[in-house]
Amino acid sequence: MxxxxxxxxxxxxxxxxxxxxxxxxxxxxxxxxxxxxxxxxxxxxxxxxxxxxxxxxxxxxxxxxxxxxxxxxxxxxxxxxxxxxxxxxxxxxxxxxxxxxxxxxxxxxxxxxxxxxxxxxxxxxxxxxxxDDVVALAPPRLALDLWPGCRVSLFPMAPIRAAGTGLRWPLEGLDFAPHDRVGTSNEAAAAHVEISVPAPHMLVILPPEALDALERGLLTAPDAWPARA
The missing domain is CATH 3.40.50.10240 (Thiamin pyrophosphokinase, catalytic domain)
Incomplete structure (x- = not known):
């Protein structure tokens, strides 16, 4: 390697x-x-x-x-x-x-x-x-300590589903795709937000003030995506 x-x-x-x-x-x-x-x-x-x-x-x-x-x-x-x-x-x-x-x-x-x-x-x-933004690829599970009303935009880079808690608009049951449904302009409804995705296809976009929360979320995410072959 x-x-x-x-x-x-x-x-x-x-x-x-x-x-x-x-x-x-x-x-x-x-x-x-x-x-x-x-x-x-x-x-x-x-x-x-x-x-x-x-x-x-x-x-x-x-x-x-x-x-x-x-x-x-x-x-x-x-x-x-x-x-x-x-x-x-x-x-x-x-x-x-x-x-x-x-x-x-x-x-x-x-x-x-x-x-x-x-x-x-x-x-x-x-x-x-x-x-104006901080952007990261969502790991399989991401926990974010934000504030109510904080912008939480999700943008799919390929067809994907997602699950989440603490968001104003639920993610469950929705089919996201870059050419169809996207998840921009969602927002935190609580101080703690969790997002789960089954594949490395979802971008998380937050305001710059949320950099600390996103950094902590990525560093403490319990698992990560494997390297490409």
Whole structure:
């Protein structure tokens, strides 16, 4: 089995090349260990005063000036073009949790590609953090300590059913599919919400204020999806 490039017992910050408001990385830097850049995401880390512990990707987005500020041994070039830099990074990080910044916002095609990778790498627990949302793939069982009225959107990436407690609108008996019924704009009806799904096809989308709850939920989920063969 291939050895991952980055190993950590702490959550890892992964930064992409998408839009990041000034100061957006500061709260994430405070809660993570290693900092990894997906190719051009190194620029945002350098702007924040942080030298990436690793840069992974096809290296087509880094300027020569930025590249010169990072030790050469921290570069891990993967030239194949059949996957995104986010995928190249996520499959090469072994950690209890990855917080991904710079993958939401600006371009919808990049966002959709990133969310597809969440499903493809279902064994890697990852939260995409944006200005307006935090997004993760639901594990088989997910418990969230939220607040009544908190937005809890569920978006299926393939046909799937789900079960849940603590939500304003029940999930049981509904057939979800990306081309048909989706579960956006549901909300917490209680302080404790639980969601169960039978396959790695459901995204959970919460407001940024719920990042702590989503992080705890993923880290304490009793089981996770197996790696793809």
């Amino acid at each position: 291939k050895t991952a490039i980055v190993h950590s017992e702490q959550p890892v910050l992964l930064v992409g090349g998408g839009a990041l408001p000034e100061g957006a990385l500061n709260p994430l830097l405070a809660r993570t260990g290693p900092r990894v850049a997906a190719d051009g995401g190194a620029r945002a880390l350098l702007r924040a005063g942080v030298t990436p512990d690793a840069v992974i990707g096809d290296m087509d987005s880094l300027t020569a000036e930025d590249a010169a500020r990072i030790p050469q041994e921290r570069y891990h070039r993967i030239d194949e073009q059949d996957s995104t830099d986010f995928d190249k990074c996520l499959r090469n990080i072994s950690a209890p949790l990855v917080l991904g910044a710079g993958f939401l916002g600006a371009r919808i095609d990049h966002q959709l590609a990133a969310m597809t990778v969440l499903c493809q790498r279902a064994d890697r627990r990852c939260i995409l953090v944006g200005e």
